[in-house]
Amino acid sequence: MRQDWISLATARLPRYTSYPTAADFSDMPDGHAVRSAMDRITPETSLGVYVHVPFCEKLCWYCGCATTVPNGYRRVSSFVDVLMKEIDVWRNHLPAHADMRHLHFGGGSPNSLNCGDFREIINHIKLAFGVDEDIEIDIELDPRTTTDAFIExxxxxxxxxASLGVQTLSDPVQKAINRIQPRHMVTAKLAHLRQNGIRRINMDLMYGLPLQTREDVKEAAQYAADVGADRISLFGYAHVPWFAKHQRAIRDEDLPGLEERFEQARVGHEVLTGEGYVAIGLDHYARPEDSLAQSLRDGTIRRTFQGYTDNPCKTLIGLGPSAISEMPGGFFQTSKAQPIWRAQVEGGVLPISRGVLQSADDKVRARAIETVMSTMRVDIADVAREMRAPVRALEPALDAARKLEPLGLCTVSGTIVEVPEEARMMLRTVASCFDWRLASSEGRHAVAV
Ligand code: SF4
Structure with missing residues (x-):
């Protein structure tokens, strides 16, 4: 890593899975804004639906997700009752019927649901929101707690x-993160998924975990490639113990330093690209024939709260506590506190607690940020044309990007900003040139690398 990148790499920056980012959300308790945003949904709108299942059997110390340990099925069962009602609340507020093209189960661990409840939820969602014939339905799975019956x-x-959480194969690292998951366990779940016809497989890996080494990252990346995962994410561990309190169980002295993190990511990148995977944006890899790699080639790739995706839906309904919905004109989040979410749903109101409205200027910046975060290149003239905005709206961002040129983080040529391969890990720094809101939210993000 270049020494003159260090101060920028330690800056706290958003991951830019939306713009404005979640750090810009504020209280929005009356639901009025989301109802007026929903009025702009037309019968032609393709819907995505996200279901957040906020339970895990055990907490991993590195986790930054909104999840809790239910200690038995009673709380899960009661969650399912409210979720079914929430589906009805959203359906009753939708102004026009629109077909669902993408359905994603995340969490937490969606496999905390029992088989019967999962089946009821998915059937209810399909009835409520319709089903496009090309629908993609995907789910995040914890290999430790996913049963064969659940896969069936x-x-x-x-x-x-299915997206399998692997993270690391190293025993000491698994102990340090409270996630013991032998390799044979992952391999067995993968085989059962494929035997049952679920052949599109994602694997999530991590670098920067406590006690992790480059060899560990290399081993996990090689494993994911050897078993033929279609998509692989290689996320950097974000140590934010003031936000995720259980991360306090991770000792600061066990964490790799900045330069080691950079090297771990580089080693993972080398293994995966060496195995023929296409590198996508900050931290994703896909086999060349996978639809995500295809979407990168044809320019339709998107970046959303679920990361990089070829899902074209620009309207997303988020179900469950802490879920974020994306509507024409803004982002809206349900309360992370299950009792608040429950009370709102029981009262028949849209369970929105926080959010942010997207101004016309935000939308132009959002498109520029999404483009550079996905393709490592953005032509602001193209963005201006697509968004029907004057190019001058983005010109100050070009000035900011020019300041990064001497550091080798990007090149600016006319209206085009391009990030070289060696600065891939610093993509967020380049994207931040388009972010006029950053100064007010900087302290609330994880470091850039
Ligand atoms: S299984 Fe996933 S969501 Fe659950 S605690 Fe571990 S990392 Fe967090």
Missing amino acids: TLASCGVTR
């Missing part, structure tokens, strides 16, 4: 893609 249920419910 997924297959019979039409799930098309």
Whole structure:
């Protein structure tokens, strides 16, 4: 890593899975804004739906997700009752019927649901929101707690893609993060998914974990490639113990330093690209024939709260506590506190607690940020044309990007900003040139690398 990148790499920056980012959300308790945004949904709108299942059997110390340990099924069962009502609340507020093209189950661990409940939820969602014939249904799975019966249920419910949380194969690292998961366990779940016809497989890996070494990252990346995962994410561990309190169980002295993190990411990148994977944006890899790699080639790739995606839906309904919805004109989030979410749903109101409205200027910046975060290149003239905005709206961002040129983080040529391969890990720094809101939210993000 170049020494003159260090101060920028330690800056706290958003991951830019939306713009404005979640750090810009503020209280929005009356639901008025989301109702007026929903009025702009037309019958032609393709819907995406995200279901947040906020339970895990055990907490991993590195986790930054909104999840809790239910200690038995009673709390999960009561969550399912409210979720079914929430589906009805959203359906009753939708102004026009629109077909669902993408359905994603995340969390937490969606496999905390029992088979019967999962089946009921998915059937209820399909009835409420309609189903496009090309629908992709994907789910995040914890290999430690996913049963074979659950996998068979997924297959019979039409799930098309599964994302297995692997993170690391190293024993000491697994102990340090409270996630013991032997390799044979992952391999067995993968085999059962494929035997049941769920052949599109994602694997999530991490670098920068406590006690992790480059060899560990290399081993996990090689494993994911050897078993033929279609998509692989290689996320850097974000140590934010003031936000995720259980991360306090991770000792600061066990964490790799900045330059080691950079090297771990580089080693993972080398293994995966050496195995023929296409590098996508900050931290994703896809086999060349996978639809995500295809979307990078044809320019339709997007970056959303679920990361990089070829899902074209620009309207997303988020179900469950802490879920974020994307509507024409803004982002809206349900309360992370299950009792608040529950009370709102029981009262028949849209359970929105926080959010941010997207101004016309935000939309132009959002498109520029999404483009550079996905393709490592953005032509502001193209963005201005697509968004029907004057190019001058983005010109100050070009000036900011020019200041990064001497550092080798990007080149600016006419209206084009391009990030060289060696600065891929610093993409967020270049994207931040387009972010006029950053100064007010900087302290609330994880470091850039
Ligand atoms: S299984 Fe996933 S969501 Fe659950 S605690 Fe571990 S990292 Fe967090």
